[in-house]
Structures are given as structure tokens and as C-alpha cells.
Amino acid sequence: MDLLPEDNDLISIGISILAGSLVGLEREYKNKSAGFRTIVLICLGATAFTMVSRYGVGSDDRIAANIITGIGFIGAGVIFKDKFSVMGLTTAAVIWVVAGIGMAAGIGYYGLSLTISVITVLILSVFNKVESAMERLFLTRTIFVVFQDMDTDHLEALKRVMDKHAIKHTRKTVSKRARKLSVVFELNADRKNLQQFNNELMGLGYVEEFYYNS
Structure with a gap:
């Protein structure tokens, strides 16, 4: 052995x-x-x-x-x-x-x-x-947004903000949560435009919270 x-x-x-x-x-x-x-x-x-x-x-x-x-x-x-x-x-x-x-x-x-x-x-x-x-040239991100209430007009308003910043968007899901509307978008944009969009998103009164999953 x-x-x-x-x-x-x-x-x-x-x-x-x-x-x-x-x-x-x-x-x-x-x-x-x-x-x-x-x-x-x-x-x-x-x-x-x-x-x-x-x-x-x-x-x-x-x-x-x-x-x-x-x-x-x-x-x-x-x-x-x-x-x-x-x-x-x-x-x-x-x-x-x-x-x-x-x-x-x-x-x-x-x-x-x-x-x-x-x-x-x-x-x-x-x-x-x-x-x-x-x-740095082009980003693809998934964003989860919760609105303050159930008003579907907020959804259209958010889309206009995305278009303003030249962000291509595809809606993935829309759901109700605790009497609030929540939506998931897939976004495509360059980093600069996405950052500008984030800055404006933080100031939107009808958006309660949002976060990204890459």
C-alpha cells in the first residue's frame, strides 16, 4: 500500500x-x-x-x-x-x-x-x-414602474416621455397591485438618453416607484 x-x-x-x-x-x-x-x-x-x-x-x-x-x-x-x-x-x-x-x-x-x-x-x-x-453605445434594460393610482392616462404620459428622449420601448406586462397600476417595459437607448430619462422619471408626480433589471 x-x-x-x-x-x-x-x-x-x-x-x-x-x-x-x-x-x-x-x-x-x-x-x-x-x-x-x-x-x-x-x-x-x-x-x-x-x-x-x-x-x-x-x-x-x-x-x-x-x-x-x-x-x-x-x-x-x-x-x-x-x-x-x-x-x-x-x-x-x-x-x-x-x-x-x-x-x-x-x-x-x-x-x-x-x-x-x-x-x-x-x-x-x-x-x-x-x-x-x-x-456605452446602446443599452437594453427592463424597467418596472408603479404608478400612484389606476389611471391609465399615466401609461400614455410615460410613453410620451420615452419618445421625448428617443427611447425605444416595448411593453411587456401591465398589472394591478394594491389598487395601483404597474407596468414592465423593455427599453432600448444610448446611455446618455437613458440617464436623462431617469432624471425626468424621478420628478414625475404620477410615478410612485421604478427600478431596473438588466
């Missing part, structure tokens, strides 16, 4: 921790729900299961498949969906990729493991800047 891991196993563990740390630091810096420790542990866990599968007989494929299944449950746990939006999809995707990075380290593809981790960090950081640049 071998009480100590083989040299290759120690290298796999070290590469797994290093590769997971690269991605985990980026997630921790952005204060995501799956932060540094979580990402490193997911990567290390995938490596450990892959290493164990190497010593099994005819179990490699089953263990690899079960790793993917288990990661799916973890990824689902970080996704949050409310009535108007879904959050956590990127974090779930990162968890899925990190598991692949750990599996690559566990099977001995150290260069592939480190390469994918670096590429993942670049995608999370550089592509985020690309998304921000696109948002």
Missing part, C-alpha cells in the same frame, strides 16, 4: 491549485459568489476525481461523467432567477470551465490546464471591457 502520492500526482495537484487560483483571484476581485476558495476547491476536486479514475479499472468514463453531473448541480446553485432577469450564468459557466481545467490537470495535460485558465481570465476581464464599451 502506497501511503504517499506519486510525483506525477503531486504535480497534478500543484498545477490544479495554480490554475484554479488564476481564475479564482479574478472572481474574488470582482466579488462573485463563487470566489477564490470555491474556485480552487472545485478545480482541485475535479483533479482528485480524475486522478482516482486513472487507477480504476474501466471506471474512467463514468467518473468523468459524474464530475460533469456534479458540477452541473453546483452551477445551478449559483444561478438566480426572478420575474424579470437571470443572474449568475457567467459564474455557473466559470465553474463548469474550472472543472474542465481540473480534469486536464488530473489527467496530466498540465500545459492545457494552465493555458485554459489563462484564456478564461482573459475572457472574463477583456470581454467585460468589450461589453462595457457596447453598453
